[in-house]
Amino acid sequence: MSDLSDERIREEAKKALREKGLKCVIGWSAEGTPTFASTEEEIDRLSFNRSCVNNLVPYLTYEIRSQRGKTRDGKDKVVVPVGVVVRGCDSKALLLLLNEKILARNEVFIIGVPCSGVVDPRAGGALFRKCVKCAMRNPVVFDVLASETVQEDEKDYSEVEAIERMSQEERWALWEEILGDCIRCHACKRSCPVCYCDECLLDPTDVAIKPDTTAEEKAHRPLWVERSVNVPENLVYHLARLPHLVGRCVDCGECERVCPRRLPLRLLTTKLEKDVKEIFDYEAAKEEGQKPLIAMSCMEDENGFIM
Amino acid sequence: MSKSILRKDKVAEALSALGKQSVVYAPVKNKRGIVEYRELGKSASAAEIELDGKPDTPPKAIIFPQTEVLLTYRKDKDGKFEVTPARPDEREKVIFGVRPCDAIGIAVMDKVFCGGKFTDPYYKARREKVTIFSIACDGPMDSYCFCPSTGGSPAATEGSDVMMYDVGDSYYVEGVTEKGKKALEALKGQLGKPSPEQEGRKEAIVEKAKSGEGFTRKISxxxxxxxxxxxxxxxxxxxxxxxxxxxxxxxxxxxxxxxxxxxxxxxxxxxxxxxxxxxxxxxxxxxxxxxxxxxxxxxxxxxxxxxxxxxxxxxxxxxxxxxxxxxxxxxxxxxxxxxxxx
Structure with missing residues (x-):
């Protein structure tokens, strides 16, 4: 939040660049633009302030996974570690990826920045709504912290609770209107830090066909969502994404931030997080080494929604 | 009536006059604060229109919808296919309050879909029914604008059928194409004669547009x-x-x-x-x-x-x-x- 933390970010980034041989450090510029610094000179441009709105974790995943593969003699390619600057919410997403073994702890160097909220450019200088009351201001996984930790708030569920009180018909009308307004540009999915699949059943615009994919595999590729943009297809796209995010979504709000239609998508993810907490007593990315929710099902789990 | 004045308090009246012959689209603020083109009378009213800024969405979807059924087909009992082509939308349309950059955007799409060796019949059928009323900008509308760098201008007329210039409490209105001049005939009751002062203000907008004044964002x-x-x-x-x-x-x-x-x-x-x-x-x-x-x-x-x-x-x-x-x-x-x- 201050020049002091900027100095600390740069100092630690340079040190790690030298000592750990990082490929680059992903951070923000003073203007808040995502920046990839691979020299000390470029590191001097890194900063953290209230205009740093992007969750940088998707870039980290891309930088590391694009290095993966096999060498000619069949060995795993060596992954050069990558540095990243994360706020509290970003760090939760990163921890989830580490817990899911998508990224390995030794592949990342994490500079944590405690955060008191960032500014929504569409709201004329006001904080993002998600930042007004935030229960994840301090990074949960990091190698170094760039500044002192800050006070966190109780999570605010008031908007979700208001929807819970609605009748089924009212809720249907609400979501039909909101999701009917989606243009399916896929910004929400592409910016989601925990959406890392090469191919997505709900995204007909990207396929993981490779030169060695057989004709049969291509012919049997299931298509769950048509290219047509209309209410039923949009509902399938958004609502079928949710079960894939149960116990995984950390409610960082990136989907809502990037939406060019300004759809209140966090109403869905906050509800998801709340339900997971209430029904399964589980919180995504709570601690290192935590088992995924999906791997913890037991006979005692509530199953009223099935029968 | 190729040069005339439309008082701002008569805009709603003018829109309903246009609406007698055509479907009218104009920029309207939606629930979430996005200004986009809506069909007046169906999903919005003239009182809701937002003519002062650059709409958040371009009007392209009116002519080139995001989802468009081209034909439907059914297989009958004998295994034969019955194919029914989709009928083009035959309604006359007016798009009101377009900014010059967006009007040029439509002119560019015309070149792509109708200007070369091939013509897209679906696009063409829709495009021919559209009349565009544009409002010249008085300099950049926001910090993202850079039309002078791309061959445009805040007062460019390309793609527009009628140009309007904001001269204070009125719009100075000018027919650009034959189609536009014809459309203005329906507005006889609302249009007046411009004063020399209003003429002067309109000229000032055109001159300012030529100079490219006020634009900080550029591509050389x-x-x-x-x-x-x-x-x-x-x-x-x-x-x-x-x-x-x-x-x-x-x-x-x-x-x-x-x-x-x-x-x-x-x-x-x-x-x-x-x-x-x-x-x-x-x-x-x-x-x-x-x-x-x-x-x-x-x-x-x-x-x-x-x-x-x-x-x-x-x-x-x-x-x-x-x-x-x-x-x-x-x-x-x-x-x-x-x-x-x-």
Missing amino acids: AESIAKLDNSFDSKYWDDVARRCLSCGACTYYCPTCHCFDINDEKGGERVRTWDSCQFGIFTMHTSGHNPRAVRAQKLRNRYYHKFKYSKDNIGRYLCVGCGRCIALCPASLDITKAISEVK
Whole structure:
């Protein structure tokens, strides 16, 4: 939040660049633009302030996974570690990826920045709504912290609770209107830090066909969502994404931030997080080494929604 | 009545006069604060229209909808297919309150869909029914605007049928095309004669537009020329590194016109918007993808906007509205990307 933390970010980034041989450090510029610094000179441009709105974790995943593969003699390619600057919410997403073994702890160097909220450019200088009351201001996984930790708030569920009180018909009308307004540009999915699949059943615009994919595999590729943009297809796209995010979504709000239609998508993810907490007593990315929710099902789990 | 005055307090009346012969679209603020074109009388009223700024969305979807059924087909008992072509929308339409950049966007799409060797009958049928009432801008509408860099201007008339100039409590109204002059005949009851002072104000807007005054965002012709020799530059890897390959820029672009055609469930052949940023866009059935990575996809968008289109249809495909900058989740900036080409 201050020049002091900027100095600390740069100092630690340079040190790690030298000592750990990082490929680059992903951070923000003073203007808040995502920046990839691979020299000390470029590191001097890194900063953290209230205009740093992007969750940088998707870039980290891309930088590391694009290095993966096999060498000619069949060995795993060596992954050069990558540095990243994360706020509290970003760090939760990163921890989830580490817990899911998508990224390995030794592949990342994490500079944590405690955060008191960032500014929504569409709201004329006001904080993002998600930042007004935030229960994840301090990074949960990091190698170094760039500044002192800050006070966190109780999570605010008031908007979700208001929807819970609605009748089924009212809720249907609400979501039909909101999701009917989606243009399916896929910004929400592409910016989601925990959406890392090469191919997505709900995204007909990207396929993981490779030169060695057989004709049969291509012919049997299931298509769950048509290219047509209309209410039923949009509902399938958004609502079928949710079960894939149960116990995984950390409610960082990136989907809502990037939406060019300004759809209140966090109403869905906050509800998801709340339900997971209430029904399964589980919180995504709570601690290192935590088992995924999906791997913890037991006979005692509530199953009223099935029968 | 080719030069006249429409008082602002008579705009609603004028819109209902236009609405007698046509369906009228105008910019309206939606529930979430996005200003976009809506059909008046159906989903919005004249009282709600927002004519003072640049609408958040271009009017392209009125002429080139995101989802369009081209034909339907059914298989009968004997296994024969019965094919029914979709009927074009035959209603006359007025799009009111278009900004010059967006009107140019439509003129550019006309070149693509109707200007060359091939004509797109679906686009053409819709386009022929459309009359465009534009409002000249008094300088840049926001910090993202850069139309003078792309061959446009805040008072450009290309693509517009009627031009309106905000001269205070009134609009100075001028028919540009025959179609526009004809449309103005329906407004005889609302239009008045301009005073010399109003004439003067209109001239001042036109002069200011010529000077390009007030625009801070720019792309120079020299940097565009550099594209000729920068195709293989490593520069594109750096620029695209933060691109997330979503389609926000292309879907909000007034000139992006790429589409896909699929046979969908229920026997419909549907045309939808496509985006060069999506992985399937250039995917071959063989599994080879000539533009597999972000840098190749993003470079293609920039080259298509500033080089291929110039070579093919004689004009940039970018109109300088700046929406792709304003909406990019990764704050990519086309003006910066082109200006810094190495």
